[in-house]
Amino acid sequence: DVKVTQSSRYLVKRTGEKVFLECVQDMDHENMFWYRQDPGLGLRLIYFSYDVKMKEKGDIPEGYSVSREKKERFSLILESASTNQTSMYLCASSETSGGLYEQYFGPGTRLTVT
């Protein structure tokens, strides 16, 4: 079974702090994704990566950056956390398939910025 793990289930940070969210997948997938989930807004794509050191902006990249130094690991970085970044953050991975294969999700990190 594909396993996607995220470093923390719950995180509380202060405004202005730098925040790192880590994601690891064990199925040698080329693609990795970061989403945030907010009530009434569904899942919105922040960034995705289709290969090591490659990244593309999603729909809401402002205030975020990412790093992919190894194939299995994809990090989301909040350079200076703000209260409007309080959200559920979900990592996913998938094979390169022209969109024909599903994405596998981690359990999520509930981030609260105070």
Added chain:
Amino acid sequence: DQQVKQNSPSLSVQEGRISILNCDYTNSMFDYFLWYKKYPAEGPTFLISISSIKDKNEDGRFTVFLNKSAKHLSLHIVPSQPGDSAVYFCAASWGYNTDKLIFGTGTRLQVFP
């Protein structure tokens, strides 16, 4: 601009009856559609998918219907069970040039005894 829309934020159905969850899309380039189920405090899990070359796909109690002319898809769950209570997201991709998915806003399904 929301390209994938789930206009019903919630749905309540009695156990044993049919649940119908709806999804509309605006981008005619979408050619692959998926449904995910999400329980609280867990990541979404893949449920069922359909390619645009088909109009129906079945997997046990779950059936997805696609009406391309109306840009509409629906998920039917028959019979509904209490364990089906979750948030359901539809998602769409435009296939051959990307592996990105566009998700809808979700519908919370509650199945009561």
